[in-house]
Amino acid sequence: MKNTYTVSEITKYIKNMFTQDFVLNSVKVSGEVSNCKYHSSGHIYFTVKDDKSQMSAVMFASDRRGLQFELNNGDQVEIEGRVDIYEKGGSYQLYAKKITLAGAGDLYQRFEALKKELEERGMFAPEYKIPIPRYIKTLGVVTASTGAAVQDIINIATRRNPYVQIILCPAQVQGEGAAQSIVRGIHALEKENVDVMIVGRGGGSIEDLWAFNEEIVAQAIFDSRIPIISAVGHETDFTIADFVADLRAPTPSAAAELAVYEAARLDDELTGLKNGLSSAMYEHVRMYRDRCERYALKLKAASPSNQLLQKKTYAMNLEERMENAMRTKVNTNRHKLDVYITRLKGLSPLDKLNQGYSVAVSDGKGRIRSVSEINAGDTYRLYLSDGYLISRVEEKHDQK
Numbered sequence: 001m002k003n004t005y006t007v008s009e010i011t012k013y014i015k016n017m018f019t020q021d022f023v024l025n026s027v028k029v030s031g032e033v034s035n036c037k038y039h040s041s042g043h044i045y046f047t048v049k050d051d052k053s054q055m056s057a058v059m060f061a062s063d064r065r066g067l068q069f070e071l072n073n074g075d076q077v078e079i080e081g082r083v084d085i086y087e088k089g090g091s092y093q094l095y096a097k098k099i100t101l102a103g104a105g106d107l108y109q110r111f112e113a114l115k116k117e118l119e120e121r122g123m124f125a126p127e128y129k130i131p132i133p134r135y136i137k138t139l140g141v142v143t144a145s146t147g148a149a150v151q152d153i154i155n156i157a158t159r160r161n162p163y164v165q166i167i168l169c170p171a172q173v174q175g176e177g178a179a180q181s182i183v184r185g186i187h188a189l190e191k192e193n194v195d196v197m198i199v200g201r202g203g204g205s206i207e208d209l210w211a212f213n214e215e216i217v218a219q220a221i222f223d224s225r226i227p228i229i230s231a232v233g234h235e236t237d238f239t240i241a242d243f244v245a246d247l248r249a250p251t252p253s254a255a256a257e258l259a260v261y262e263a264a265r266l267d268d269e270l271t272g273l274k275n276g277l278s279s280a281m282y283e284h285v286r287m288y289r290d291r292c293e294r295y296a297l298k299l300k301a302a303s304p305s306n307q308l309l310q311k312k313t314y315a316m317n318l319e320e321r322m323e324n325a326m327r328t329k330v331n332t333n334r335h336k337l338d339v340y341i342t343r344l345k346g347l348s349p350l351d352k353l354n355q356g357y358s359v360a361v362s363d364g365k366g367r368i369r370s371v372s373e374i375n376a377g378d379t380y381r382l383y384l385s386d387g388y389l390i391s392r393v394e395e396k397h398d399q400k
Contacts, residue, residue: 007090015085018092024083029055029094030102033075035205044071047205048079048094055083057094069101073206074108077101107206111213114240118215123222129246130227133195135261138165140189140197140226142182145170149202149231149252156256161263167192173201178211183220190226197224198255199241200231212239221245231255359383360391371396 005013018024031048038044042061047054057079059067071077080098085091118124139157143150150168157166169188172181182199189197199221201209211217212232221228221244230245231252242248249255300306360368362380374380376396382389 008087011085011087011090015087018084027081027083027094029079029081031077031079032107033071033077034073034207036071036073044096046071048077055094056091057081057096059096059099063097066098071099074111075101107210111206111240114213114215114218115243118218118240118244123218124243128222130225132227132229132247132258135266136164136195136259138167138192138194139259140192140194141166141168142171142185142189142197142199143168143201143252144173147202149200152251152253153198153231153256156253157260160257160260161266163263164260167194173211174204174208175211179214179217182211182217186220186224186228190224194226196259197226197228198231198249198252198259199228199245200249200252200255201233202252203234203237209233209237209239212241214240217241218244229255229259361388371398 029048031050031054034047034049034054036044036046042064044059044064046057046059048057049055059071078100079094079096081094081096083092083094086093122128141150141153143153145168154166154168157164167189169185171185172178186197186199199212201212203209209232212230218240221230221241227246229247229249230239230241231249231254232239232241233251235250247258249258360374360380360382362368362374362378365373368374368380374393374396376393379390379392382391
């Protein structure tokens, strides 16, 4: 009867076999790096492969001190280390102690050659990029119909704006015929006349993403009259499609955010614009109302009736001023006249006569002021306050 073993027992038995094999305990492996990932812990996880097979590999953070370069997908390397069983996963992998760079891998060389050729042809030039519209109604998506990429795009686009119509054109994104499938998807969405297009897939090795490094895909993206956002792999993954596209997104999720404007934010902006417009209109109306009121006052002031009223008021003021001036003038002259009358009375002969004086007037000679002006026997008139007397000089005496 056969013994029954647990999975752990079988795995441990195989691990012991690996441990006892001196070749696997110290081995040098050459191959091309793909699916390289730097973990936050400092470990490097990658795959080393050739044209027929591949194996998982890891370099722990404690061994990275001897690594003199940054390990990238496509690097041709020689790895010294040991092959052992990863018991938890039940798989074998290469534990790298030392890695030396042997040269660029074949796929990486093809990538660089095509990139250089297309760049020289001007397909990466910014002047050929079509701006991504800010507000869209229809979003076209060229990717696999299943997987996280399409779900992320649909979820994020719907959350940001549920009114945007999403048209999915399923395409093969990996393996033989993938490039042609992607090109057919781009052409199909062009016929649908979508506003913007997302072309991409989730992450993977350089082999998995290679369809987006094909020249026919790059040409289809370049020739598209619809703006295209490329969203291939993770943030660190770059493909030819990324350089040709009108905009590159680091992930499919980011592509959805770049393509679809957030409806809630648009509502807020529209509300702000509405409030600003209302405020501006109110201010404009207030300004013109004030202007109309000023014009009304000016028109009222310039009206014939108001002009007549102003002139009438002005005439009344002038009349009053003239009356005051005439009254003042009359009073002033009356006062002067009184003064002159008083002074004249003081000089009047009649006034002197009323005071008891008399005036002697000779015929033909006028008033007699001196005894030398009259002789004895001459007659003269002696004026008194109530009449005059005709007198004759009997004698004259000088006071000398």
